[in-house]
Amino acid sequence: MGKNLVGNHIRKLRFNNNEMTQQQLADKVGVTRQTIVALEKGNYSPSLELAFRIAHAFGLPLEEVFFYGEENANS
């Protein structure tokens, strides 16, 4: 199974937000911790709604949390 082309900066953003835990972020956006783990590993591309909720949790626009492209996803 190939890696998803949608990448994200969730791990870095959590660290920059008072070292927010995966569980805290999961509770904030209404998913399980497993889903946050899968997102950070690049094993899952979130729905648009969840992507917006995560971006709102960090107080950032969507494109500062998520990016699209094979090149970016590999980096």
Add this chain to the structure above:
Amino acid sequence: MTYQEKKSIVTLFSTILIFVLYCLYMYPKYPGESADITEVFHYWGSFVLVLTLVSIVAHIIISIAFNVFFRVTTGEKEPAFEDELDKLIRLKSIRVSFAVFVIGFLLAMGSLVLDYPSKVMFMILIASGFASDVTGSLSRLYHYRRGV
């Protein structure tokens, strides 16, 4: 390993265990080749019905025991809800297990067309039900580990 992965493994092993033990229990009760056709049909009918009931009850008990064991050993609570990733994985695993069962069902019907004895049809049907359960659990485990 996460709760969902552990639960998929427990479900997989409990499915195999229940099926194997039940088959071992029912095998000596088979009426035999010389038995009346209604007796044979009664045997297979009760085999499927009792297996369904037994596996539902056993899965509930195993699930409760697993949740208690998970809480005690990890100190974590099991997820109280199903989010979008869980729903997507559930749909994918249902699709896989449904496909396996349909293949088994068609093979079972094919065995009747090819004039095999009715016991072959029942055995293929029951085996495909078991295989669909196993592939469903394996597919769930695969998607939780490797992503969707």
